[in-house]
Amino acid sequence: DxxxxxxxxxxxxxxxxxxxxxxxxxxxxxxxxxxxxxxxxxxxxxxxxxxxxxxxxxxxxxxxxxxxxxxxxxxxxxxxxxxxxxxxxxxxxxxxxxxxxxxxxxxxxxxxxxxxxxxxxxxxxxxxNQSTGGTSSTKEISHSIYSITLIGNVSEFRRTNRKVCEIPFNAINKYQLSIHKIHTNNENEEHSQPYLLVMKGPPERILDRCSKIYIDGTDVEMSDYWRSQFNNAYLELGNLGDRVLGFCDLHLSCSEYPYGYSFNVNECNFPINNLRFLGLVATTNPPRVAVSDTIINCRSAGIKVVMVTEDYPFFAKPIARATNIILEGSEIIEDISIYSNISPELVNSSDAKARVTRGYDLAGKSPEELDALIRDYTEIVFVRVDPRQKAMILEGEYDTINKEILRSILYLACQRQSAIVTMIGSNIGDSPALRQADVGIAMGMTSSVVREQVADIIFMDDNFASLLTGIKQGRLMFDNLKKSIAYIMTSSIPKMTLVLICLLTNIPLTWGIASVLCIDVMNIIGAISLAYEKMEADVMKRRPRDLQHDRLVNKR
Structure with missing residues (x-):
């Protein structure tokens, strides 16, 4: 199957x-x-x-x-x-x-x-065209679905409360909104409030648009107490690494929005503020098991993995720890600064090797400070990075910075240290970063045509662990090619030297063309065998090569 x-x-x-x-x-x-x-x-x-x-x-x-x-x-x-x-x-x-x-x-x-x-x-x-009876498990699931459908038919509910207007989620609005024509058994209620507006999105943005909150079946005015309760619940879910969405709604009155009212998403002739907050929904999407092992192996090979996300720090930290971007037991500079009530720059870098830095903090840093950040910390996470493709820094309410600007800053900082920068992206907004990096990697199963055109490598299985396989094969090919070239040069240089000596001293050559060709053919056989040598035991324990000194052909 x-x-x-x-x-x-x-x-x-x-x-x-x-x-x-x-x-x-x-x-x-x-x-x-x-x-x-x-x-x-x-x-x-x-x-x-x-x-x-x-x-x-x-x-x-x-x-x-x-x-x-x-x-x-x-x-x-x-x-x-x-x-x-x-x-x-x-x-x-x-x-x-x-x-x-x-x-x-x-x-x-x-x-x-x-x-x-x-x-x-x-x-x-x-x-x-073939139908199968299915396994016992699928039959059991189908039976459960039929039972649930008898209790509440979701498709029927959608049909009777059809959607009349929608604003899809996008990176600018940061919410999804739809308006539905409602149908209830209470005819008076249906005629007094014919439409229902519903909205979902990041909880903090949804809460800012609400003036009431739904508590135990009644509408309550939004107060500092309920905002505090919201923050506690949001932080608790976020610290578990869950993805959290906020939901709100508003019944539109018949006096302002009668039956047949023409809703216009361009003019936004309906309310998007003073809504009623309904609650939070958290979903868990754990990282693949192979990701954490891959990052550990990358680190042992001298490769630094940096995480860039638009999430808040309390969301990003559990994910970073689960994937070993931040190792278990590692202290984070920002946490130490909060406990000690001092600026992160004043914390001794020897006390911790992990940084969780907001993207907008990089905007005011000098090149020397950026170099120190990349050089001194082995575990780095950048948070609150906005994916919008605008050439401007977004500061203020949500403390975000344009993702492309951040990646440019990181790229230049790594380049100054003679590092090879690899960007891995799965979103459409990652295309410029893939083009700018030394090596751009796109996820094949979820990639767009644009990303595939600018990427140097495409992971057809969408598996981060494929990165390790690529690194191994790349190092093996470089090692074997270097061995083959060195082997060929051991015979070519003496022959060339002898020919030059004979030409300069007018001494006749001691061998003919056939002899030279015979030697070359035998050398090629040996060089080809070196090209197929197996991987060295320490190939993933070595640091990345220095591009200025470790070349295919050097003084050695």
Missing amino acids: DHKLNLSDLFQRYNTDPKTQILVIRNGEKNQINIEDLVVGNIIEVKSGDRIPADIRIIESSDFHVDTSPLTEGMQPQIRSTELTHENPLETKNLAFHSTIAAKGTAKGLVIRAGDFTVAGRLIKLNS
């Missing part, structure tokens, strides 16, 4: 991705076209890394291998050529199918099926 789901997701995503194009040969000319424009009879070219956009018959190939795991769950790439090797289309080597991946080499193919008529399309259609 998992394989069917993965195949369906892959097929749907590939066919709806607007940037997916393929090289087609038509009338002797090569052109890039969208895959939905492919028709039977087209000749296409595919190379290593391409997804096969249709079922094709191979008419020309060069060391062409195909990864068929999306269809067959096979682990090893299979060779494809022009040779017909089996009567079964699924077994022969001269056919390649939609959704499989070109793992190696190049090929030209004639399109024989496209779209829903491909093998992958027919499998998906077959799977969607």
Whole structure:
């Protein structure tokens, strides 16, 4: 079932991705076209890394291998050529199918099926038409759903209280608002208050828009006491690392908003203040287990991981500790400053190695102070970072700073210390940061076309632990390439030196061209073997290399 789901997701995503194009040969000319424009009879070219956009018959190939795991769950790439090797289309080597991946080499193919008529399309259609009885667990869940539906039919409630107006959540408003035409059994109540306005968003922003609070079935005036109760509940939930939303509503009277009233979101001809606060809802989204181990391994490899979030400090700290960005038992400079009632800058840096700094605090820091912050603290979290893409610093009520400005500041501070900066982003607002960084990494499953275009690396599994795999492979490739170059130079430099001596002293060369070629061929074999050496035991215990001194070829 998992394989069917993965195949369906892959097929749907590939066919709806607007940037997916393929090289087609038509009338002797090569052109890039969208895959939905492919028709039977087209000749296409595919190379290593391409997804096969249709079922094709191979008419020309060069060391062409195909990864068929999306269809067959096979682990090893299979060779494809022009040779017909089996009567079964699924077994022969001269056919390649939609959704499989070109793992190696190049090929030209004639399109024989496209779209829903491909093998992958027919499998998906077959799977969607099949119904299964389900496991005992799914049957039990279905029974529970039916029972709950009998108690309260949510879809029916939505239908009878239909939405007539909505302001979607965005980074500027920081709330989501909708207005519903209500239906109740009390006809008088329905006619006196025909519409209900509901709003949700960050609790502190929702509370600021409320003048009343709903307590034990009655509306109570918002007072300092209830604000204090709100803050206590908010902090308690936030310290657990939960995501918290605030909710409020307002019944709109018939005298001002009669039936058929035209609500306009652009003019905002309805109230968005003096609402009634309803309460808080907290959701838990724990980080993946592999994240904390990955960060520990990154730290042992000399890599500093910095967390940047728009959350408040009391939200960010539990997440940072759960992921080992701040180690268990580590003291935080800001906490020490609160206990000691002094400025964080006056706290001795030797007392703690963790900083939880508000983004706007960086705006007034000098380059030297920023360098000291990056250099002296190993565990750093920046909070209250606003994602809005505006070239301005946002100070005041919510103490936030533009995320792009903050990342630019961090990038320059790290660059001054000759560090390689890697940015990992999963939001649309992260695209400029991915472009600016030395290495930009986007999450593939949730990434947009824009992020994929500016990113240097895409994690197709959305797994932060893939970062560790990439670092290992990068260090292994650099080490082996360095060994191969050093090996080749040990023979090339003596030969070149001897030739120069012979030329300068008019001494005849003691060997011919054939001898030189023989030596070079033997050297290449040894160099290739070094390129495939296994990873050294300490490869993830070393600090990152110094770009100024540790090069592929240096004085050593």
